[in-house]
Amino acid sequence: MFFVELIAQSLVQGSIYALIALGLTLVYGLLRILHVAHASLFTLGAYIGVLTYNATGSMVLTLLAAMAVSGLSGVAMFRLAYQPILKQPPHVALIASIGLFIAAEECFRIIFGASGLSFANPPLQGQVQLFGGLQFKQAELAVMGGTALIIGMLGWLQTRTRIGVACQATVSDPQMAESFGIRLTMVRDLNFLIGSALAGFAGVWVALLNNLVEPTMGSVPSYKALAIIVLGGLGSVPGTLMAALVLGLVESFGTVYLGKVLDRNAIAFAFLIVVLMVRPQGLFAKR
C-alpha cells in the first residue's frame, strides 16, 4: 500500500517536472539555448494564477490567464533578450538567461512582496478516496490528468499538423526549413509561446498544491529542469517526459529511504551523475 502511495506521489511530482522541462527542451531543441529564465515564467504563472483566482474565483479563467501571461512573456523574453544574441556562442545566451532569472526573482519580490501570496479560498482541496485507503487531493488528480491531456494534445499538434511539422523541420535544419518557406521567427515565437504557457500552467498547479507562491519558487525548478532535459537526452521531447517521470520516482523513493543521508535535490543530482557516467548521451537519446 505504501509503495502504491509513493508511486502515486511520484506521478504527481513527475507531471509537474514534465510540464516545466518540456518548454525548456523545446527551446533547447530549436535554438540550443539553455533557457534558465524559463523557471521565472513558471513563477510568473503561479503569481498570475493566485491573483486571478482571488479576483474571479474561476479556475478556467485562472489557467487561461496564467498561460497567456507566461506564454506572451516568454515570447517577449525571446524577442528582447535572445534574438539579438542568437549569433553569439551559446554561453552568451546562458549568461543572459541567468541574469534574466535573477532579475525576475527580484522583480517578483519588489512587486508582490517578500512573504509570498496564497489563495484566499484555494479550490480543489477536497479529498478523493480511492481503493485501499489511497487518498488524493483533487488538485493532485487534476494536475496528473491535465498534464496527460496537454502532452497528448502537443504530441498530436507536432505530428499531425502543418505547424507541428514546420517546427520539426526547423529543429532538424533551420536553413533548409527556411528555404522551403517556413518562417523561422514564427516557429520560434510559437515555440516560446507554448513552452512558456506550459510553465505557467505548471506554476498554477504548484501554487495550488502548496498554497504558496514565493519570489524564489523557481530556483529549484530552474536547475532541476536542466537536469531533466540532460537526462532525457537534450532536445528530445519523449525523452524529457520519461526523464521527468523517472526523476519523480527516484526522488519519492529516495526521500523516504535515503532522506537521512542526502536531501531530495542531492538525490536527483546524484542520480543524474550516475546516469551520465553510464549513458553520457542521456537516458533516452536516439542520436
Added chain:
Amino acid sequence: MKFSGTTPSALAAIGMALLSGVALADIKIGITVPLTGFAAADGKSALDGAKLAVAQTNAKGGVNGEKLDMVVYDDQASPKEAVPAATKLIEKDKVVGAVSGSYSGSTRAASAIFQAAQVPYVVSYAIHPDITRSGDFMFRVSAMGEVQGRGGAKLVSSLGKKKVVLITLKNDFGQSLAAGFKEGAAKYGITIAGEHEYSIQDRQFGALVSAVKAQEPEVIYASGYFYTAGPLVNQLRAAGVTATIIGQEGYDSEKFMEIAGPASEGVLITTSLDRDSTNPATKAFLADFKAANNAGADMVAAATYTATQVLIDGLRKTGGKGGAALRDAIAAGTYDSAIGKLSFNDLHEVNKDLQVQVVKDKSFRRHSVISDPVLLAAPTKASR
C-alpha cells in the same frame, strides 16, 4: 480614532528630526537582516520590529538627547553576505552596537567580526549555540534550539502522548531542535517512531507525507519556517494524517494560517510571543506594531524589537558610548520586554518560560506556558 494617538508622536518625531540637525552627532547602531533572498519575508518582519523600537526611542527624545540612527545592511541570511555587512557596519559606519535580525548561518559569521572589533551584537532569533560562544560581546534574547526542543518533548508528555515522528528541517535551526527534542524524549519515555529530514527549498512533501502516514504517529514534531511548515501541514492533513502537530517559533507568522488554511487549526507551537499575554510590555508592543505596520506582529518582529530595545537600553546607561562599557551595561540589565522578563547569564543567554500557542480560528492563542527552570535552562559558560 487612530490618528489622535499617532499625530502627536509623529509631530514629536519630526520635531526631534529638526532638533537633531543642530544637536550633537547621531548615535549609530547597525542591523544585519535578510531583505532579499529566501528569508526576505522574515527579514522584513525583523526590520519592522527594529524600526519600531528606534522610532519609539527617537519620538521620546532619543538617547541622551541624541537621535538614534539605524544603519541597515542586507545579509541575505547568507554567511558570505554577512561578513562584508558586519565589516561595513564597523569600519565605514562606525556603529556603537548592532542587532542581528537574521538566521543562524549569517549571524554566526557576523558574530566573529563584531567580537573581534569589540562591538556588542544583540541577536534576536538566530538560535545556533556557537553564536554566543564567539565571545562576550554577543547577546541572545531568544531560547536556543536545544532548549526549545526539550520544551517540545515536555509538551508531548503533558498532552499524554507517547509515539512521535520527527520531521526535521535540515539546517542549524531544525537540527538543534531535533537534538533537544530527542534529549527530552528520553527523559519522558517518548518513543520516536520515525525521523525524516527535508531541505529548506522543499515545498512538496508527497513522499515524506506517505512515509509519516505509514508510521501512524500520535504526534508529529516538525521543525520549519512558516513557508515550509504551511505547505507541510496542509499536505499532511490532505493525506488524512490526524496526529497532533507540534511546531516551533519558525511557524510563528500569520502567513502560516494563510498558507495551511483550515489544516492549521489545532497546530501547537512553542514560541516566545504570547498573543494573549497580560504583560503590559507585550500588549503595548502588539498594539504599537499593528498601528505602525497595519499587520499583526510575529515572533521574529517581537524578538528583533526586543533585541533592539536591549541595545538601546544599554546605550542609555552608557550615554551613547560603545565598547566594553556598553557590553557591561547590557549584561547587567534586566528587561521587561515584549517576549517576557529577560536577564542574561554568564554566557549572555536568557532563561525564560516557553510559550505554547495553538491555532484557533485562524490565529495564535495561548495554549499553555512551559515553566521549568531546570529543563529550560540555557547553557552557561560552565555547561559546555
